[in-house]
Amino acid sequence: MAMQTGENEQALRKILDMTRLIGIVILVIHFYYYCYGAFAAWGLVSEFSDRLLGNIRNTGMFSSFHRSKLIALGFLAISLLGARGRKDEKLNYRTAFAYILTGLLLYFVSYLSLALKVGIREKAAIYIGITSIGFLLVLSGGTLLSRIIKNKFNNKDIFNKENETFPQEERLLENEYSINLPARYLLKNKVRKSWINIINPFRAVMVLGTPGSGKSYFVIRHVITQHIRKGFTMFVYDFKFDDLSKIAYNTWLKNRHRYSKPPAFYVINFDDLTRSHRCNPLEPSAMTDITDAAESARTILMGLNREWIRRQGDFFVESPINFLTAVIWYLRRYKDGEFCTLPHVIELMQTDYDSLFTLLRTEKEIEVLINPFVNAYLNDVMEQLEGQIAAAKVAMARLSSPQLYYVLSGNDFNLDINNPDDPKIVCMGNNPQKIQIYGAVLSLYVTRLVRLVNKKGKVKSSLIFDEFPTIYLNNMDSLIATARSNKVSTCLGIQDFSQLRKDYGREQADVIMNITGNIVAGQVTGDTAKQLSERFGKIMQDRESYSINSGDTSISRSKQLEAAIPPSRISGLSSGEFVGMVADDPDNKIDLKAFHCEIINDHEALKKEQDGYQDIAVIRKLDNGMVQRNYLQVKQDVQDIIQSEMERLLNDPGLSHLVVRKGN
Numbered sequence: 001m002a003m004q005t006g007e008n009e010q011a012l013r014k015i016l017d018m019t020r021l022i023g024i025v026i027l028v029i030h031f032y033y034y035c036y037g038a039f040a041a042w043g044l045v046s047e048f049s050d051r052l053l054g055n056i057r058n059t060g061m062f063s064s065f066h067r068s069k070l071i072a073l074g075f076l077a078i079s080l081l082g083a084r085g086r087k088d089e090k091l092n093y094r095t096a097f098a099y100i101l102t103g104l105l106l107y108f109v110s111y112l113s114l115a116l117k118v119g120i121r122e123k124a125a126i127y128i129g130i131t132s133i134g135f136l137l138v139l140s141g142g143t144l145l146s147r148i149i150k151n152k153f154n155n156k157d158i159f160n161k162e163n164e165t166f167p168q169e170e171r172l173l174e175n176e177y178s179i180n181l182p183a184r185y186l187l188k189n190k191v192r193k194s195w196i197n198i199i200n201p202f203r204a205v206m207v208l209g210t211p212g213s214g215k216s217y218f219v220i221r222h223v224i225t226q227h228i229r230k231g232f233t234m235f236v237y238d239f240k241f242d243d244l245s246k247i248a249y250n251t252w253l254k255n256r257h258r259y260s261k262p263p264a265f266y267v268i269n270f271d272d273l274t275r276s277h278r279c280n281p282l283e284p285s286a287m288t289d290i291t292d293a294a295e296s297a298r299t300i301l302m303g304l305n306r307e308w309i310r311r312q313g314d315f316f317v318e319s320p321i322n323f324l325t326a327v328i329w330y331l332r333r334y335k336d337g338e339f340c341t342l343p344h345v346i347e348l349m350q351t352d353y354d355s356l357f358t359l360l361r362t363e364k365e366i367e368v369l370i371n372p373f374v375n376a377y378l379n380d381v382m383e384q385l386e387g388q389i390a391a392a393k394v395a396m397a398r399l400s401s402p403q404l405y406y407v408l409s410g411n412d413f414n415l416d417i418n419n420p421d422d423p424k425i426v427c428m429g430n431n432p433q434k435i436q437i438y439g440a441v442l443s444l445y446v447t448r449l450v451r452l453v454n455k456k457g458k459v460k461s462s463l464i465f466d467e468f469p470t471i472y473l474n475n476m477d478s479l480i481a482t483a484r485s486n487k488v489s490t491c492l493g494i495q496d497f498s499q500l501r502k503d504y505g506r507e508q509a510d511v512i513m514n515i516t517g518n519i520v521a522g523q524v525t526g527d528t529a530k531q532l533s534e535r536f537g538k539i540m541q542d543r544e545s546y547s548i549n550s551g552d553t554s555i556s557r558s559k560q561l562e563a564a565i566p567p568s569r570i571s572g573l574s575s576g577e578f579v580g581m582v583a584d585d586p587d588n589k590i591d592l593k594a595f596h597c598e599i600i601n602d603h604e605a606l607k608k609e610q611d612g613y614q615d616i617a618v619i620r621k622l623d624n625g626m627v628q629r630n631y632l633q634v635k636q637d638v639q640d641i642i643q644s645e646m647e648r649l650l651n652d653p654g655l656s657h658l659v660v661r662k663g664n
Contacts (some may be wrong), residue, residue, distance in 0.1 A: 001324040021137075023075030024422075027135060029056060031069040031128050034114075039123030065111065069131075073107070073138070080142035096145040103137025104148045106130050128180055162189050163541045166564055169592040173197040177460065177489070179205070179226050181219065183578075185597035194566045194597055197304050198518050200464070201227075201489035206513070208532075209522025214227040214575045215493050216243065218599045219520050220466060225251045225433050227462040233423045234448060237442065237469035239493075241269055241429025242616060250613045252425050263423035266413050266522070267616055268445065270403050271431055274618050275625065278410020281444045282345070284326060284337025286452060290329050290365055295474065299323035299447040300342075303440030304395040310505045320392035323373060324349070326366040333363055339637055342444070343405040346396045347638040353377050353385075355642045357660040358649065374660065398437055402631035408441065408635075409634060415449040417460035421457070435470055443472040450479055450534050453488055460487040466491040469503040476504075477511040492516070497528040517583030522573055529567035535579060536594050539564040565596050576601070 032039055033053060039045050061068050112132035115122050151609045158166055165187045172195050174180055179198040198205055205223065209215045217632040221242040224244060227234060228251045238244040249265060256262040270274040287293060298321050302309050327349055331340040348356065356379060360370045376385040428445060430438045446465075450473065453461055465471070473479070480490055492512075494500055513531070521532055538561040545556050565579050573579065577598045584590040649655045 001510045013042055016347060019075050020079035023072045023079065024135075026061075027072040027131070028077065029053070029061075030072065031124075031131075031366050033057070033062055033068070033125065034065065035124035038121045041121050051070070051618060066108070070561060072135075076139060077134070077142070080139075080146060082573065093145070096141050099137050099141025099144060101141075103134045103139075103141060105134070105151060107134030107138065112508050114506070145289050158522060160541075161186070164539075164562075164564065164566070164569065165189075166539050166594070166596075167588060168192075168194045168590055168595045168597060168658050169197060170194045171197075173199050173588055173590065175199055176230055177201055177487075177590065179223050181222055182192065182600045183595070183597035184600060185595065189398075190320075194595065194598070196520070196580070196582065196595055196597070197590065198520075198582050199588045199590070200517065200583050201491070202484040202487060203583045204515070205489070205491040205518040205520065206494060206516040207491065207520045207522075208496065208524050208528065209578075210495055210524060212575060213522030213524075213573070214599075216466060218522075218576050218578070218601060220244065220464065220491065220493055221247050223462070224248050224466060225490065226444070228252055229258060233418045234425045234459050234462045235417055235453075236425075236427040237446065237448075237465040237468075237471060238427055238429045239470055240432060241271070242427075244464070244466055245427035245429060245616060246425055246613055247376030248425060248618050253614065259423065261420070261423055263417075263425050264413070266424055266426045267619070268407060268426070268428040268442075270407055270434075270441075271402075271429070273403060273406060274620060274622050275616050276407055277412040278407050279415065279445070280341050280408060280411050280413070281414055281441075281448045282332070282340050282342055283411065283414060284332055284340045286416075287332050287337070287340070289536055290325065290450070293328040293332060294321070294325045295447060295451070296444055297321050297328055299472060299474050300324070300440055300444045301392060301395060302474065303443035304398065305391070306438070306472070306503055309508075310501070316387055316391065319372070319388035320395075322369045323389050324396070326360050326363075326369040329366050330360055330363050334641065335363070339641060340632075341656045342399070342408045342441070343631075344409075344638055346400055347635055349393050349396055349540040351638065351642060352661050355646065358646050358658060359642065361658045361660065362645065362649070362655070378660070399441065400436065401437075402627045404437075405631045405634055406627045409630060415445065416452040416458075417449065419457035420457075420459050423459060428446050430467075430470060446471060446473050454479060454483045454486055456486055458486060460489070462489040462491070464491045464493075466493045468494055468500050472503070477508060480512065480515050496524055496526075497531065510593060518580070520580040521570065522575070522578050523571065525571045529570040532570055532579065533563050533565055533567045536563070536579065540563055564594060569596075574598075 032049070034054075036045070052132070056062075061071065073252065110127050113126045113130055114123060116126065118126075165185070167187060168185050170193060172180060177200070179196075179201055181196040181198075183194045183196055185194050186192075186525060203225075207215045207219045221244070224234070224236065224247050228248065236244050236248050245267060252263070252265050266277045266279070268279060282296060287296075301321055301324060311317045324345070327345050328340070331337065331344055331348065334340075348359075357370065357374050359612070360366060361374065373385060373388060376382075376388070413424060413426075414422070416422070418424055426449075428442050430442060443446075450463070453463070479488070483490065497509065497513060500512065503509075504512070519532065519535065521528075524532065540559050541562045542561055543558045570579055577596075579594075579596045581594045582590060584593070646659070649659050
């Protein structure tokens with residue numbers, strides 16, 4: 001492409017000036033021919049000009065009155081096509097066309113002035129004047145028209161919305177595990193139908209969005225209903241009980257016949273005990289060695305003291321965990337776990353040090369764990385001892401309530417939800433007003449459940465966590481990484497990445513975010529929007545720019561890679577509008593993994609379905625007296641254990657040395 005130089009511009013300008021001059025000369029010859037009498041009266045004729053005029057007439061230029069005028073106007077138009085001058089954004093077409101139309105009107109209507117009954121010289125002067133004014137007005141209007149800038153950016157798509165659209169998956173890709181959400185999206189200003197095909201939910205699904213963005217209504221409820229219809233066993237952590245539990249319960253009622261072995265439905269709910277089953281998260285048969293007790297101790301204390309998550313490894317964090325581990329394992333070993341429940345653990349921890357340490361010393365497997373505490377006690381280092389143990393005792397004491405004891409001390413079902421011989425759908429409800437207490441207990445349930453579920457030879461299962469950061473699940477990243485081969489699907493509902501970092505610590509939160517294969521995000525802001533935008537990548541977009549200087553305007557167009565979904569777009573998503581990326585598998589390849597669409601919900605059908613929902617059935621009739629008796633029975637069990645063990649040790653000379661007495 002040749003470079004534009006100053007010499008080229010000067011040559012072009014000369015050609016245009018010459019073209020305009022030719023038009024003016026033709027117009028003058030027109031005046032001379034049709035107003036010859038006036039020119040003769042003015043003495044402006046000669047033999048040479050007459051001979052020249054005769055030769056021009058022979059060309060046919062004057063075959064009609066307006067022919068020469070049209071030729072002159074044509075040369076003027078040609079000269080205006082390449083007119084270049086300083087552009088002005090304030091000019092508009094209305095002004096330019098007003099000049100041109102007025103000029104054309106005068107240019108051609110001036111013919112009527114030749115019919116005036118005045119002298120030949122006056123008549124010619126009027127005609128020449130009006131025609132010349134019209135010609136100049138057309139020249140001025142054409143010049144203004146060339147200086148007007150029409151910029152598309154000033155009129156439409158000021159937010160670059162159309163330019164940021166991209167093709168999305170329009171096929172329905174379904175298999176026995178998939179979650180398929182119908183949607184519609186915009187492609188170059190056209191609305192098209194699409195599908196969000198989460199064909200491999202075993203690579204984990206993360207649903208993000210600020211409150212009100214539609215996480216539960218548009219996504220999580222469909223994960224529940226579609227997986228139950230496809231024969232999954234299920235665990236649902238229902239933060240605002242019973243929003244999701246009611247959906248799961250009614251979907252289960254309608255689809256039990258789809259299972260080869262219908263699953264049982266269980267609920268854990270600490271607020272309404274008549275609609276809650278009882279389950280012991282420290283079930284002895286599921287605790288095969290002391291590492292299970294250590295994991296349970298860590299989970300419950302991290303759930304009660306969230307700030308400890310970032311301080312794992314500190315002396316005053318690990319010491320309470322070791323202490324609680326020792327208490328749990330002692331009860332697991334005592335009479336083959338007859339009293340191995342969390343309420344019994346809480347009550348045993350609160351007993352006096354003499355009795356507590358005496359009992360713990362009888363179990364050889366925990367001797368290493370309790371020696372530091374016993375030595376500190378015997379050596380009267382009470383300040384250190386209280387620092388090591390008090391944190392655990394105070395935290396666990398917060399769980400001491402008749403309602404919690406009643407649920408935690410029973411054994412209506414086991415947590416192995418994907419057991420082929422005993423499949424289950426389990427819903428556990430939290431309460432936003434009691435999040436710290438209930439969240440810690442539910443964290444223990446979930447930890448034990450995950451340990452039992454993530455094994456080979458089980459049926460397909462789906463774990464759904466609404467508001468996941470409100471519970472603490474140790475090694476969640478390991479579950480996502482390893483459970484895929486065991487057909488365990490995980491769905492995490494999160495409001496924002498920063499919420500996950502606050503509750504889980506930056507390192508573990510980043511790992512969870514980065515290994516999740518399927519992302520579905522509603523409106524999120526800040527750093528979360530930036531990270532998602534980077535994850536979705538870039539697409540080729542059209543770019544147009546213009547510059548204005550004193551001599552000319554230049555407009556440039558180009559294509560360049562820009563963010564497919566910029567952070568500002570993610571921050572401004574409407575309710576029901578989602579962006580994200582899905583993962584595929586070797587059997588089902590997906591080329592168009594990213595999406596930015598509006599999920600389609602049949603609102604009327606969903607409302608009708610919801611209006612027909614049954615409440616979760618009452619499990620048992622219960623009164624406060626029964627709950628209170630259970631509470632007192634737990635306390636009495638612990639006292640009986642202490643009394644019987646102390647008597648046994650004191651009456652056995654070979655074991656009496658294990659009895660701890662302050663000062664000995």
